[in-house]
Amino acid sequence: MKRYSPMVAIDVATKDEAISLFDQLTVEPRPILKLGMELYYHFGPEIVRAAQQRGFKIFLDLKLHDIPNTVKRAMFVLGQLGVDFTTIHAAGGSEMVAAGAAGLRAGAAAAGLPAPRLLAITQLTSIDEAALHNEQHVDLSLVESVQNYARLAEGAGADGVVCSAREVQAIRQVTGPDFLCVTPGIRPQNAAKGDQKRVVTPRQARQLGSNAIVVGRPITQSGNPVKAYEQIEHDFLEAED
Numbered sequence: 001m002k003r004y005s006p007m008v009a010i011d012v013a014t015k016d017e018a019i020s021l022f023d024q025l026t027v028e029p030r031p032i033l034k035l036g037m038e039l040y041y042h043f044g045p046e047i048v049r050a051a052q053q054r055g056f057k058i059f060l061d062l063k064l065h066d067i068p069n070t071v072k073r074a075m076f077v078l079g080q081l082g083v084d085f086t087t088i089h090a091a092g093g094s095e096m097v098a099a100g101a102a103g104l105r106a107g108a109a110a111a112g113l114p115a116p117r118l119l120a121i122t123q124l125t126s127i128d129e130a131a132l133h134n135e136q137h138v139d140l141s142l143v144e145s146v147q148n149y150a151r152l153a154e155g156a157g158a159d160g161v162v163c164s165a166r167e168v169q170a171i172r173q174v175t176g177p178d179f180l181c182v183t184p185g186i187r188p189q190n191a192a193k194g195d196q197k198r199v200v201t202p203r204q205a206r207q208l209g210s211n212a213i214v215v216g217r218p219i220t221q222s223g224n225p226v227k228a229y230e231q232i233e234h235d236f237l238e239a240e241d
């Protein structure tokens with residue numbers, strides 16, 4: 001099974017903070033850097049290039065969710081950035097995910113680049129059963145809802161999903177062997193959960209079969225981001241069970 005280096009979510013407000021983290025995280029194996037809405041809305045492709053120039057693979061996590069035509073056109077633009085992963089909301093429906101996948105691949109082809117992997121958000125890891133039932137009024141259990149979105153996403157041409165590691169085994173029952181499960185909601189033992197609800201440790205994520213973990217605050221807000229990253233990387237990729 002394909003397993004990637006941890007993906008570090010660089011959720012910071014300023015370019016200086018971002019560049020400082022990029023420069024600190026030039027370790028081996030290299031993390032994949034996850035750049036999200038906060039940095040991209042401020043700095044656009046410039047911040048992507050700054051990370052790429054330092055040799056990082058990029059997960060551009062913008063979670064597109066709109067009508068199919070709008071998503072297709074936006075994904076065409078993202079496909080030209082040379083990023084390695086990007087995201088779309090499965091809740092937008094199969095037609096939207098298929099349009100996004102087509103736009104992304106066409107954009108990459110137009111730029112002569114390999115197509116980024118398209119990951120569909122299932123249920124955000126900040127959602128628990130209570131929110132699913134009481135706010136979204138979904139009658140399925142959380143794991144059934146995630147399975148449903150994974151099936152939809154694969155059928156519409158996504159390369160994988162974003163989910164909690166708690167749902168990976170259920171997703172594997174309904175998707176093909178190469179379908180990726182990328183899992184945020186990662187917290188080392190005793191770390192603060194913050195707004196995350198469906199959390200696991202890096203070691204549990206490996207045991208549950210995640211292809212990649214996404215970790216933000218436990219690394220970026222630690223006193224020593226490199227040490228925090230290396231411990232998490234060891235626990236996810238190397239530690240004995």
Ligand SMILES: O=c1ccn([C@@H]2O[C@H](COP(=O)(O)O)[C@@H](O)[C@H]2O)c(=O)[nH]1
Nearest residue numbers: 009123124125162184185214215216217
């Ligand atoms: O369901 C989801 C989808 C995306 N995320 C993103 O992952 C990181 C997690 O950061 P932490 O600081 O480790 O909580 C963040 O950028 C989210 O936007 C997610 O958490 N859950």
